[in-house]
Amino acid sequence: MLLLQLLIQVTDQRVIWIKRLAQNREAARKSRLRKKAYVQQLESSRLKLTQLEQELQRARQQGIFISSSGDQIHSLGGNGAMTFDVEYGRWLEEHNRQINELRMAVNSHAGDAELRIIVDGVMAHYDEIFRLKSNVAKADVFHLLSGMWKTPAERCFLWLGGFRSSELLKLLVNQLEPLTEQQLVGVSNLQQSSQQAEDALSQGMEALQQSLSETLSTGSLGSSGSTGNVANYMGQMAMAMGKLGTLEGFICQADNLRQQTLQQMHRILTTRQSARALLAIHDYFSRLRALSSLWLARPRE
Template sequence: MGSAETLKGRVQHTLRRLAQNREAARKSRLRKMAYVQQLESSRLKLISPAGLGIFISSTGDQAQSMNGNGAMAFDVEYARWLEEHNRQTNELRTAINSHAGDIELRTIVDNFVTQFNDIFRLKAIAAKADSCQILSGMWKTPAERCFMWIGGFRPSELFKLLLSQLEPLVEQQMDIYSFQQSCQQAEEALSQGMDALQQSVSETLANGSPSSSGSPGNVANNMGQITMAMGKLGTLEGFLLQADNLRQRTLEVMLQILTTRQSARALLAISDYFSRLRELGSLWPSRPRE
């Protein structure tokens, strides 16, 4: 009799736990839907004429770019993204500390990754307005920009965080090291491409024939060089997209290798690292000086 009652109690406890997990997953999906709707609204703002800094005259026959508006819109959307990112980081931390079940944790991890990837979509839209602004990371603090690589974090840094924060990953070690090597090779190829682009633009600007300052020939020559350089600089957007794609791909593969609980801890470690980096950037200007 006692054994049957014990079994019944365990079953009821399991059913309650499953119901709690389903309710948590439902609430998480609702939050995700609300955030996706907000993101879509932000995306429409960014690609609108006003968001991209384009003025259309009342006659409809004139369009003019106004520098900075697209980047300013991105700054606003980044601040909103960061606020939501911090909220989801706290949710992930709470789930880990409370030893949430794998089903609930998987839902939180998936939502976290979706929200994390949203910044890449926002960057891609903003890069069309001003790729130089996104490449230089002007939405970040000067200290944060010191650690940037082609408009964001260096993907291979994720592996260092992973290996330092998680327990020995014996079963996944070969997969991790293999992909880490591929990631570093892709980084090197993109870095070499950026170096070649910078050299090409510099050579284009430097190779003009000298002429008297202010003469018609000099003005025409300068404009020709600048036009060519701008054409080459236009490929920056492609480098930004490739670098962000590598960042996304690295995170995706890393999470495929790890278990749900390992993924949760890895994402929390990554988020905490970038949070400390932002804090460093905000405190750096007010550091003690002798």
């Protein structure tokens, strides 16, 4: 009797083990299928990205510029915004070349004199993008304000057509440790003054938007075509156009703040620290651009 019970118990355990083994095999099979599907999706995304890059190259050769966000196509022979997109693409290529040169110099422990020449070159190149932005602000301030010349991830953090100086300084403080007490005070003061200037510009933009809304909503919103209504409409549009003219000033002030912040940061830091700061800034925005590319190329069900 005892032997029979033992045989039954062993048989039950064997059945349970066989069932578990079958379940494990089925789970492993499904896992392999999911992994295979995922790899196929990645490969499909890679092929699509390669195809997009090839199309971009062909478009450039044919005289067409496709913005880095992947959602606009411009002809080279158009207005200021189109020209700016092309010039920004060229600026970015040269910037990447300079940053690579700077990174090699830092990694090879180049002397301060050699490093200073490269750092000064990168700083001068930043001045060039602010000049380009000043020109396009006169031609198409809305294009600059919308950030359509940037990638989608960069646009999430855009403020008045560019980066917030105060936020950039927060990022750099952690990257440049250790700093002397005098440097910490200098960076802290620069961050505080940048934040105050940003707040003032943001309040100015809010006031402008409110003023525009009030101007456009004044009077009747009906569609009557009487002479009086047409005159009122034209008067409203003229007032609104005059107020929109101040947008260029806001953009230029914001870019001037960004430019001055970079220059002040350069004065506070040593040459080697400035080099590390420029590399950190580049790496941050480069990761944002890479994030945009990965997001656009993600598998979609």
